[in-house]
Amino acid sequence: MCGIVGYIGKRDVAPLLLEGLQRLEYRGYDSAGLVITGKPAAGKTSATLKMVKAKGRVRDLEARVPKRFAGTTGIAHTRWATHGAPSDENAHPHMDPEGKVAIVHNGIIDNADELRTKLVSDGVVFLSETDTEVVTHLIARSQAPTLEEKVRQAVRTIEGTYGIAVMHADFPDRIVVARNGSPVVLGIGEKEMFVASDVAALVSHTRQVVTLDDGEMATLKADDFRTYTTEGSRTSATPTTVEWEAESYDMGGHDTYMHKEISEQADAVDRVLRGRIDDRFSTVHLGGLNLDAREARGVRRVKILGCGTSYHAGLIGAQLIEELARIPADAEPASEFRYRNPVVDPDTLYVAVSQSGETYDVLAAVQELKRKGARVLGVVNVVGSAIARETDGGVYVHAGPEVCVVSTKCFTNTVVSFALLALHLGRIRDLSVADGKRIIEGLRKLPAQISEILATEDDIAKLAQEYAGANSMMFIGRVRGYPVALEASLKLKEISYIHAEAYPASELKHGPLALIEPALPTVAIVPDDELLEKNRAALEEIKARSGPILAVAHAPQEKADHTIVVPKNETELDSILMGIPLQLLAYHTALALGRDIDKPRNLAKSVTVE
Ligand code: M6R
Secondary structure: OOEEEEEEOOOOHHHHHHHHHHHOHHHOOOEEEEEEEOOOOOOOOOOOOEEEEEEOOHHHHHHHOOOOOOOOEEEEEEEOOOOOOOOOOOOOOEEOOOOOEEEEEEOOEOOHHHHHHHHHHOOOOOOOOOOHHHHHHHHHHOOOOOHHHHHHHHHHHOOEOEEEEEEEOOOOOOEEEEEEEOOOEEEEOOOOEEEEOOHHHOOOOOOEEEEOOOOEEEEEEOOEEEEEEOOOOEEOOOOEEOOOOHHHHOOOOOOOHHHHHHHOHHHHHHHHHOOOEEOOOOEEOOOOOOOOHHHHHOOOEEEEEEOHHHHHHHHHHHHHHHHHHOOOEEEEEHHHHOOOOOOOOOOEEEEEEEOOOOOHHHHHHHHHHHHOOOEEEEEEOOOOOHHHHHOOEEEEOOOOOOOOOOOOHHHHHHHHHHHHHHHHHHHHOOOOHHHHHHHHHHHHHHHHHHHHHHOOHHHHHHHHHHHOOOOEEEEEEOOOHHHHHHHHHHHHHHHHOOEEEEEEHHHHHHOHHHHOOOOOOEEEEEOOOOOHHHHHHHHHHHHHOOOOEEEEEOOOOOOOOEEEEOOOOOHHHHHHHHOHHHHHHHHHHHHHOOOOOOOOOOOOOOOOOO
16 A cells, blocks of 8 residues: 655655655555755745656656755655556655655545535635645645644544645755544654654664654654654654564565565574563463463453455454364454444454554454454564554564465464464463473474475476466365465455455355356365265265366365375364465466566555555
């Protein structure tokens, strides 16, 4: 989704902004732009703002930047169209006709139409169709004496979500930023300051960051910054250090981020386990949980909320919690939960799951739960993200930065994090020492087993060639296998654009069997568990109707045309491994079809708007 980068200091700003925008390209966008300024000319207090915008990629913007384009302060943006089609005019920044104010904005202004009507009746001429432009005019028309006050007045007038960065020709020594529902991160340098919507754009320059809270604003000057609320009171802001290295955002010799991230999974799982296993008590320590043993014993239900892949990880998490801790647990899309006036129960532990920690639907669900007094934990990848900060405690999944729009390593690490949470809750309740030990042994085997699966990539790539011609594919699994089928089907459709359906294998004869025919391949998750014979019966039903079958199983399946054999772990943990070959299947299918794997059409990495 949209990205913001800004800089104020001594360096030549345009190349810095372009580099920052390139680092945000993974979020998905359709146009880009930047505005810069230097010192005011001798004898003047006001500077000149210089703007360039382009529909298309950051490289199209770069091609338009004039050779002589000097400046030391600037803000830039990659836009994902919401109000108005992708075009040069609708690209950000937006400036007032006098060229005094420039603004970049992430989010959606809900009362933009109403404000636009009023501004037009006051004689304002709009240059774009965007909601953002109303904010530009509000700031430009404000009579307040300071830029901070002008921005404050504007944000008090608008309704909706925003992360904004503002420059003003009459206040060339500063950038003013504000946040409500859309991330804004300040990067603290040596006599220079950065701002971005995502640390990815900052880490090559500084790892000292301050993440703004909703309702917070900041003024950035080259050698100083201060934060305050939209009401004007000062807030304290202690910089924290970003753990991720700048190199973690590079492609590292792979052709795509997706391939890199799939390949990193053994190390990522090793990292999420590191320092957490307690062999003495056959349990795990989860430092940030903020849930003591007595409170954990008092939990009557667990409700997991997430979107997309994180929701699928939550479905596996719920099964793990039921199996290991014997606490009733379920998962629900956060996007649905927040709209159905859910019953919020004091004995239920709510768990919000998110890679980015910024997904608006999840954040809104967390805020609604907190408002109703619920205890909410987070299972989150991005340290210090909005959901991590809003929740009462939680587990970081330590997958490292995930750049590709589609989630792979983070899915795996999230499921492993749920296994840790389930083991922790289980050992506080009725899970025996022997079972705790067995699960720990299984967890320890995972990194090597993942490497074993990844080593079969060439075989999976050959299978993908065969399936790339399909118009549609079916994914089935039972109980532990069903969320794996859901996630594998999502992966395939996201990057290959092949239509895919996921069903519980048990539901086949209740309807989807009607679809089975030679042109519809089925991918079946067939773990060697108590349901093996049931799953084999489903394969027979499909074979009897001449449906091609690819099984993911612990041993070759007679009824399948092909089987991808994965190593066996403890039954409760098998689903962690069974999804990995199907990430590779989706990847190689998309590759065979020539898709833009890291930037699938219509999708963005973090969905920070509704
Ligand atoms: O950052 P989050 O985990 O909260 O994101 C949730 C979904 O938007 C995300 O998982 C999405 O489904 C991905 N495209 C999956 O590959």
